[in-house]
Amino acid sequence: MKAITAEELYKTYDKGKIKALDGLNLDVEEGTVLGVLGPNGAGKTTTVRVLATLLVPDSGRATVSGIDVIKNPQEVRKIIGLSGQYAAVDETLTGWDNLIMFGRLYHLSAKAAKSRAIELLEQFSLTDAAKRPIRTYSGGMRRRLDLAASLIVKPKVLFLDEPTTGLDPRGRQDMWGVINELVKGGVTLLLTTQYLEEADQLADEIAVIDHGKVIARGTSDSLKKQVGGERLEIVVENQHMAATKEIVARISSSALNVDEGLRLISAPVTTGSKALIEAAKLLDKMGIHPLDIGLKRPSLDDVFLSLTGHLAEEKKDEDLALASKKRGR
Amino acid sequence: MHAISDALIITKRQLLQLARVPELILFSIIQPIMFVLLFRYVFGGSIDTGQPGGYVQLLMPGIFVQTVAFTLAGTAVGLTADMQKGLIARFRSLPISRSAVVFGRTLGDGALNIVVLTAMGLTGYVVGWRPSSGFLNITLGFVFLLVFGFAMSWIGVLIGLSVREERVATNATFIAVFPLTFLSNAFAPTTGMPKPLQYIAEWNPVSTMVAGCRQLFGLENQFGATAGSFPSENPLTMSIVYMIIIMAVFIPLSVRKYNRAVNK
Numbered sequence: 001m002k003a004i005t006a007e008e009l010y011k012t013y014d015k016g017k018i019k020a021l022d023g024l025n026l027d028v029e030e031g032t033v034l035g036v037l038g039p040n041g042a043g044k045t046t047t048v049r050v051l052a053t054l055l056v057p058d059s060g061r062a063t064v065s066g067i068d069v070i071k072n073p074q075e076v077r078k079i080i081g082l083s084g085q086y087a088a089v090d091e092t093l094t095g096w097d098n099l100i101m102f103g104r105l106y107h108l109s110a111k112a113a114k115s116r117a118i119e120l121l122e123q124f125s126l127t128d129a130a131k132r133p134i135r136t137y138s139g140g141m142r143r144r145l146d147l148a149a150s151l152i153v154k155p156k157v158l159f160l161d162e163p164t165t166g167l168d169p170r171g172r173q174d175m176w177g178v179i180n181e182l183v184k185g186g187v188t189l190l191l192t193t194q195y196l197e198e199a200d201q202l203a204d205e206i207a208v209i210d211h212g213k214v215i216a217r218g219t220s221d222s223l224k225k226q227v228g229g230e231r232l233e234i235v236v237e238n239q240h241m242a243a244t245k246e247i248v249a250r251i252s253s254s255a256l257n258v259d260e261g262l263r264l265i266s267a268p269v270t271t272g273s274k275a276l277i278e279a280a281k282l283l284d285k286m287g288i289h290p291l292d293i294g295l296k297r298p299s300l301d302d303v304f305l306s307l308t309g310h311l312a313e314e315k316k317d318e319d320l321a322l323a324s325k326k327r328g329r
Numbered sequence: 330m331h332a333i334s335d336a337l338i339i340t341k342r343q344l345l346q347l348a349r350v351p352e353l354i355l356f357s358i359i360q361p362i363m364f365v366l367l368f369r370y371v372f373g374g375s376i377d378t379g380q381p382g383g384y385v386q387l388l389m390p391g392i393f394v395q396t397v398a399f400t401l402a403g404t405a406v407g408l409t410a411d412m413q414k415g416l417i418a419r420f421r422s423l424p425i426s427r428s429a430v431v432f433g434r435t436l437g438d439g440a441l442n443i444v445v446l447t448a449m450g451l452t453g454y455v456v457g458w459r460p461s462s463g464f465l466n467i468t469l470g471f472v473f474l475l476v477f478g479f480a481m482s483w484i485g486v487l488i489g490l491s492v493r494e495e496r497v498a499t500n501a502t503f504i505a506v507f508p509l510t511f512l513s514n515a516f517a518p519t520t521g522m523p524k525p526l527q528y529i530a531e532w533n534p535v536s537t538m539v540a541g542c543r544q545l546f547g548l549e550n551q552f553g554a555t556a557g558s559f560p561s562e563n564p565l566t567m568s569i570v571y572m573i574i575i576m577a578v579f580i581p582l583s584v585r586k587y588n589r590a591v592n593k
């Protein structure tokens with residue numbers, strides 16, 4: 001059975017100028033994990049909000065566990081857990097206070113709320129910090145508490161919006177561990193991320209979205225194949241740029257990506273180290289000694305380059321806009 | 330239905346915040362007390378009211394009403410903050426009653442008003458306020474004030490959920506309430522105002538509330554209201570009508586707004 005379906009979701013902002021969702025289609029099989037991968041502004045949060053009943057789309061249909069999210073939001077709320085992009089807990093209260101409050105709001109008895117809080121604090125390694133106000137928590141602790149709060153009543157379907165954005169590598173590893181445990185417990189999970197690696201680690205299937213649409217869908221392996229697997233990256237001196245471009249173009253059948261500033265030429269390759277050796281040989285034959293040469297595993301940018309034929313330029317603009325917005329706060 | 334118990338959980342959360350950060354209570358009390366003292370000693374000496382017991386008898390109901398009217402600001406700022414932090418969205422994803430969060434908030438702000446009014450009443454007593462109408466009427470006066478605060482709080486819900494920044498909430502509520510409290514009989518007689526203003530001032534809900542409270546606290550003096558005008562003759566009735574209108578309009582609007590609110 002499908003745990004989540006979304007059909008032709010449309011949502012615009014600013015009187016139609018911004019298309020946050022532009023005919024989005026999704027479905028997630030029960031008990032599996034779908035990673036929704038996309039750059040800033042792709043529509044990830046909007047998708048999650050629609051599915052978690054927070055936002056009514058302009059048109060389209062969506063169900064969670066067979067229940068219509070637009071017609072029957074209250075029923076959907078009983079079976080979902082949501083942890084939004086930014087940890088949403090009461091900063092003034094302690095971790096303990098928060099879990100009790102959310103437990104009570106899920107209609108647990110006072111006693112049940114307490115024992116569940118104890119369990120969750122233990123599970124998320126927050127027992128020691130339980131009596132401290134959230135204000136004093138680190139970003140990672142906050143995130144974990146936020147996730148804990150969405151698991152109070154074991155949800156059938158869980159939505160995690162960028163659960164590791166802003167965490168350091170250690171925090172990210174910890175969070176992945178926690179999420180993997182949850183998945184073993186049988187929950188259906190929809191998780192959004194900007195990192196291919198994260199989707200790779202956690203998801204059974206990946207949906208790549210851009211401009212409010214799913215532009216590719218498949219397992220991590222099949223997507224990587226589409227991207228062309230690894231990338232060949234070569235840095236050379238200025239006077240050798242042109243020659244090197246020709247060599248790389250001969251080895252790769254996909255579009256080159258050239259960064260004149262970094263003097264970096266890169267392209268997807270399918271033959272792995274063979275491509276690397278070939279490139280090195282050709283360069284050597286021309287008397288070019290690269291400053292750097294190597295194979296890189298695919299990044300989100302590569303997925304985009306390959307899937308849309310353009311680098312996600314808007315992504316960079318929005319990153320800047322986002323950064324200045326945050327500074328303004 | 331869990332409507333009431335859900336709302337009380339939200340109220341409890343707010344009271345817990347006050348317990349965790351007691352400065353919050355302290356500062357909600359200090360400002361009104363400061364007002365009592367300033368008005369009592371700065372203007373009190375120069376305003377001749379002909380009121381037995383002096384200006385403070387007229388002043389206290391005025392300051393009480395002004396303070397509870399400003400409940401609106403606390404409600405609005407609190408909700409804007411919750412929305413900015415994503416808490417409102419979080420609450421909305423829970424299977425709780427559609428009105429629980431906003432009801433809980435207005436009840437919590439009402440509870441805080443009990444503390445604030447108590448502190449002000451005691452300060453008033455120290456500086457010479459002596460309500461003379463007996464226990465029952467005095468209690469009724471305070472109940473009246475609490476209900477008015479509760480009604481105003483619902484206007485705050487709508488403002489708080491409509492603006493995007495706490496600072497905007499602060500300014501918007503100030504702009505909404507400040508003229509209302511000064512364009513009234515709270516601190517000076519309305520008869521001294523230019524005719525059109527006088528008309529507005531006498532129909533102003535703050536004025537009818539102040540006049541109503543003065544009645545309930547045992548004052549005869551209408552403090553220079555135009556003799557025979559409807560609101561100054563029937564301040565209690567008018568106040569009740571106003572409170573009902575405010576709640577009938579703003580409760581449904583606020584609940585509706587809450588159920589569509591998304592942070593960002």
Ligand SMILES: Nc1ncnc2c1ncn2[C@@H]1O[C@H](COP(=O)(O)OP(=O)(O)OP(=O)(O)O)[C@@H](O)[C@H]1O
Pocket residue numbers: 013014018019020038039040041042043044045046047085194593
């Ligand atoms: N309330 C709003 N008003 C106007 N535009 C909005 C609003 N919410 C979202 N948008 C726009 O809709 C688009 C999709 O936004 P969304 O938040 O879903 O992106 P996202 O994929 O979650 O991005 P991020 O990685 O930055 O979180 C963006 O262009 C965004 O600016």
Ligand SMILES: [Mg+2]
Pocket residue numbers: 044045046085161
């Ligand atoms: Mg987002």
